[in-house]
Amino acid sequence: MRIIILGNGISGVTCARFLRKHSNHDITLISDECDEFFSRTALMYVYMGQMRPRDVRPYESWFWEKNRINRIKTRIESIDFQQKLLVDEQGNFMPYDKLVLALGSIPNKFGWPGQDLDGVQGLYHWQDLESMEHYSRGLERAVIVGGGLIGVEMAEMFHSRGIPVTLLVREKAYSDTVLPKEEAEMVGRHLRSHGIDLRLETELQAIEPDASGKKCAAVLTHYGERIPCGFVGLTAGVRPNIDFLINSRLETGRGVLVDPNLKTNIPDVLAIGDCAELRQPAPGRKPIEALWYTGRMMGETAAYNLLASPGSEKVYDPGIWFNSAKFFDIEYQIYGSVPAQLPDHLDSIYWEHSEGKQSLRLVFDKQHRKIIGFNLLGIRYRQEVCEQWIRTQASIEEVLANLGLANFDPEFSDQYERELLSIYQEKTGLKIHLKQKRGLPGVLRFLQKRTTDSTVHTNPNQL
Amino acid sequence: MNTTSWSINQQKGVWQNSITARGIWAWLLAILLTGFYTVLYFFPEGWFYGLTQLFDPLSLLMRGLPADKWFVYGALYTFSVLLMGGKFLFKYRNNRYQTLRTISVMFFQTGFSFLIPAFMQLMNQPEYYFTYFWPLKDYYGTPGALQYYGHATSLSVYFIGFSALMTFVGTPVLTYFLGKRWYCSWVCGCGGLAETAGDPFRHLSDKSLSAWKLERWMIHSVLVAVVLMTGLLWINSWQQGALLGKFSQSYASIYGYVIGMAFSGVIGVGFYPLLGSRVWCRFGCPQAAILGIFQKKQSKFRITVNGGQCISCGNCSTYCEMGIDVRAYAQRGQDVVRASCVGCGICATVCPRGVLRLEGAASDISVRANQERTVHVRWEDVKRL
Ligand SMILES: Cc1cc2nc3c(=O)[nH]c(=O)nc-3n(C[C@H](O)[C@H](O)[C@H](O)COP(=O)(O)OP(=O)(O)OC[C@H]3O[C@@H](n4cnc5c(N)ncnc54)[C@H](O)[C@@H]3O)c2cc1C
Ligand code: SF4
Numbered sequence: 059m060r061i062i063i064l065g066n067g068i069s070g071v072t073c074a075r076f077l078r079k080h081s082n083h084d085i086t087l088i089s090d091e092c093d094e095f096f097s098r099t100a101l102m103y104v105y106m107g108q109m110r111p112r113d114v115r116p117y118e119s120w121f122w123e124k125n126r127i128n129r130i131k132t133r134i135e136s137i138d139f140q141q142k143l144l145v146d147e148q149g150n151f152m153p154y155d156k157l158v159l160a161l162g163s164i165p166n167k168f169g170w171p172g173q174d175l176d177g178v179q180g181l182y183h184w185q186d187l188e189s190m191e192h193y194s195r196g197l198e199r200a201v202i203v204g205g206g207l208i209g210v211e212m213a214e215m216f217h218s219r220g221i222p223v224t225l226l227v228r229e230k231a232y233s234d235t236v237l238p239k240e241e242a243e244m245v246g247r248h249l250r251s252h253g254i255d256l257r258l259e260t261e262l263q264a265i266e267p268d269a270s271g272k273k274c275a276a277v278l279t280h281y282g283e284r285i286p287c288g289f290v291g292l293t294a295g296v297r298p299n300i301d302f303l304i305n306s307r308l309e310t311g312r313g314v315l316v317d318p319n320l321k322t323n324i325p326d327v328l329a330i331g332d333c334a335e336l337r338q339p340a341p342g343r344k345p346i347e348a349l350w351y352t353g354r355m356m357g358e359t360a361a362y363n364l365l366a367s368p369g370s371e372k373v374y375d376p377g378i379w380f381n382s383a384k385f386f387d388i389e390y391q392i393y394g395s396v397p398a399q400l401p402d403h404l405d406s407i408y409w410e411h412s413e414g415k416q417s418l419r420l421v422f423d424k425q426h427r428k429i430i431g432f433n434l435l436g437i438r439y440r441q442e443v444c445e446q447w448i449r450t451q452a453s454i455e456e457v458l459a460n461l462g463l464a465n466f467d468p469e470f471s472d473q474y475e476r477e478l479l480s481i482y483q484e485k486t487g488l489k490i491h492l493k494q495k496r497g498l499p500g501v502l503r504f505l506q507k508r509t510t511d512s513t514v515h516t517n518p519n520q521l
Numbered sequence: 522m523n524t525t526s527w528s529i530n531q532q533k534g535v536w537q538n539s540i541t542a543r544g545i546w547a548w549l550l551a552i553l554l555t556g557f558y559t560v561l562y563f564f565p566e567g568w569f570y571g572l573t574q575l576f577d578p579l580s581l582l583m584r585g586l587p588a589d590k591w592f593v594y595g596a597l598y599t600f601s602v603l604l605m606g607g608k609f610l611f612k613y614r615n616n617r618y619q620t621l622r623t624i625s626v627m628f629f630q631t632g633f634s635f636l637i638p639a640f641m642q643l644m645n646q647p648e649y650y651f652t653y654f655w656p657l658k659d660y661y662g663t664p665g666a667l668q669y670y671g672h673a674t675s676l677s678v679y680f681i682g683f684s685a686l687m688t689f690v691g692t693p694v695l696t697y698f699l700g701k702r703w704y705c706s707w708v709c710g711c712g713g714l715a716e717t718a719g720d721p722f723r724h725l726s727d728k729s730l731s732a733w734k735l736e737r738w739m740i741h742s743v744l745v746a747v748v749l750m751t752g753l754l755w756i757n758s759w760q761q762g763a764l765l766g767k768f769s770q771s772y773a774s775i776y777g778y779v780i781g782m783a784f785s786g787v788i789g790v791g792f793y794p795l796l797g798s799r800v801w802c803r804f805g806c807p808q809a810a811i812l813g814i815f816q817k818k819q820s821k822f823r824i825t826v827n828g829g830q831c832i833s834c835g836n837c838s839t840y841c842e843m844g845i846d847v848r849a850y851a852q853r854g855q856d857v858v859r860a861s862c863v864g865c866g867i868c869a870t871v872c873p874r875g876v877l878r879l880e881g882a883a884s885d886i887s888v889r890a891n892q893e894r895t896v897h898v899r900w901e902d903v904k905r906l
């Protein structure tokens with residue numbers, strides 16, 4: 059059986075790996091971007107000189123040959139779903155028995171005047187990195203539009219080369235649609251402390267060309283202010299990269315519509331990763347989640363479903379929500395649900411370090427006092443522990459008493475669980491004693507895993 | 522100072538800077554360093570004439586003897602560890618694990634490898650290094666050492682006892698509880714230089730699978746060579762030279778030249794700017810080989826992975842001085858249990874997503890992780906076509 063995976067990002071590659079692990083089928087990865095899978099999340103580190111291009115490739119070159127995963131670099135222009143054929147830019151036909159669409163995203167553009175000028179771009183593909191590099195030479199100011207995670211990464215990239223950055227954000231505080239107010243403000247302060255010119259409640263009106271009419275020279279904000287700049291970064295989110303499929307028999311919404319088994323409306327065609335839109339997302343989850351982690355889980359689920367006999371397919375289950383990011387020096391982790399605006403039935407306790415670079419927030423249900431979510435800045439918590447509490451609907455008191463278990467910070471670093479406990483005491487009058495310390499032995503007991511000595515010494519370069 | 526995981530990104534520009542990216546300055550420095558070591562080991566004392574004179578006052582003060590080239594070397598070595606250690610402390614000032622272990626290597630180098638041995642000479646005791654044991658200090662395991670320390674002074678016989686205790690009891694016990702790191706990145710002088718002066722070059726280590734294969738082959742060969750050498754010397758002393766004649770002596774001196782000098786010095790340190798800071802520790806050191814075997818087979822130490830949070834960025838692998846492809850484990854949610862890991866903790870420090878943690882427990886979290894995270898669906902639950 060010939061399985062073609064269109065797209066060699068995390069979702070496509072994960073799918074290929076698991077297909078190979080469990081089958082002997084002919085597997086082909088196609089991409090127009092690059093020969094070898096690389097970590098998109100690490101683009102910024104290449105620009106900053108922290109890693110070389112080869113360092114951001116998770117597998118060595120021999121991996122593909124050894125595991126008989128074919129790779130083709132070409133752009134697919136159209137798909138004949140009836141004949142089961144892909145047609146590439148040179149007009150070659152490629153037949154498949156099963157097809158996985160793992161197309162990824164492209165940066166959003168909202169029809170701003172001047173959005174297609176030279177020096178105006180997003181950051182998504184490898185080619186975007188190359189052109190950012192190109193425009194960085196002699197650059198005197200960059201304006202970045204949109205305060206998402208990629209916007210901050212772009213700001214850090216320019217900052218690392220001493221290029222001044224103006225960041226236009228529509229909201230009242232940085233990322234306050236994602237982060238609760240205190241966290242949003244902390245991140246905003248942190249960006250400003252790095253000299254980022256953060257303009258809140260500011261929208262892009264237009265991008266002005268230079269004398270040649272081809273290249274950007276300035277942006278105009280909706281206040282009418284003109285900010286001269288040689289580069290405009292568009293980071294107001296991404297959308298599925300599916301334009302070439304829109305008028306085909308494939309059912310699409312914003313992305314390729316898929317059922318809970320990741321199957322599209324066309325037999326033998328699945329869609330995964332950023333480009334897939336779930337018809338029925340799990341409760342509390344979005345139909346499109348353009349994330350590394352979800353792409354990986356979808357890739358794996360799709361591999362199983364490609365091999366499963368009809369009726370035994372598995373439902374894609376993203377588990378309990380988690381995510382992480384880094385805003386300059388501040389790491390961010392979230393487990394469970396932490397709404398930016400707390401609805402009435404939820405409450406939260408929040409602690410912030412006096413130096414303003416660390417915080418802890420626990421969100422819980424007011425009435426049933428069950429834990430709902432964890433939000434962390436500058437502090438690391440252990441996913442397994444937080445998940446277990448959320449999954450078993452542990453009470454907030456139980457979580458607080460054992461909070462040390464969740465701490466994943468390095469040895470010898472300060473722990474702030476007690477501070478959170480006293481905030482809880484101030485709030486409710488209840489005194490809770492911290493029972494658990496940081497560290498793996500306690501965690502293993504908590505997770506009720508038998509302590510066996512059977513280390514799995516597998517070669518990490520295996521599938 | 523507030524010390525926890527929020528970490529300033531310290532690796533910017535590393536691959537854009539000539540000295541840290543194998544540029545022209547790196548080559549010049551490598552030539553300088555290898556030249557220095559070659560002269561030190563293989564050329565006569567006279568080559569150091571000016572330098573030894575310069576160090577005479579310090580040497581007279583410390584040990585009541587004029588300086589020789591080894592004293593000069595020890596002083597320069599210690600000075601490098603302190604100077605570059607200071608730089609490291611500043612760089613990683615927000616991370617208490619990094620600062621503590623660096624203070625520790627600076628302390629052991631200055632105290633136990635420089636001041637105390639000198640002071641012992643001043644007190645008419647034989648020179649002895651409390652932080653080196655057989656097989657790294659191969660001499661301490663030989664009949665010659667027993668002979669020498671056994672008779673030198675009334676005190677020195679205890680040194681031999683201490684050596685033996687550390688080799689046979691201290692090493693396995695400490696490694697069981699703490700991992701190899703108790704020695705390699707907290708105590709050892711070679712490790713001390715690598716962690717301080719070598720820190721700017723840590724990313725140059727080779728991460729490929731073939732380098733790993735070469736590493737296992739080489740380091741164990743050196744271990745075999747040193748065991749063989751020690752054995753030969755004992756047989757020789759027991760037979761009083763009857764069986765092997767001069768063979769074991771010449772074997773020992775070849776080992777000394779090839780491994781002790783050319784490998785650990787000229788290549789090990791001289792090539793810092795080209796091959797990274799831990800070439801000797803990774804490919805050659807017999808102490809590391811033994812610690813590594815304990816660490817892998819019988820130790821609580823491991824690096825655990827925080828669930829599914831890894832974004833496969835590669836910072837951990839890039840900055841692992843031992844050339845371990847940490848990402849290969851992290852992205853599968855598997856604990857890192859590797860013989861060569863010196864527990865420097867840099868992988869955990871540079872990870873931008875808080876995925877790695879050094880810790881101790883004699884069970885593998887990846888058993889669970891494999892089921893619940895990386896393998897999202899259990900294969901047994903799927904009926905195949
Ligand atoms: C700078 C940056 C930072 C990020 N940081 C994070 C993070 O910290 N955490 C996180 O969870 N997520 C992060 N993301 C998002 C994450 O990288 C994406 O969700 C993920 O890479 C999507 O993977 P994918 O496999 O769905 O698609 P992609 O990785 O986009 O792969 C799709 C591939 O298919 C190719 N392709 C598409 N159409 C065709 C065609 N017609 N013919 C041939 N080839 C085609 C594309 O060129 C591309 O190479 C980040 C993204 C960026 C850009
Ligand atoms: S794996 Fe991590 S702790 Fe071990 S040597 Fe490498 S960087 Fe250091």
Ligand code: SF4
Pocket residue numbers: 830831832833834835836837838847848851852871872873874875876877
């Ligand atoms: S463990 Fe951390 S540093 Fe290593 S690849 Fe994963 S996210 Fe990157």
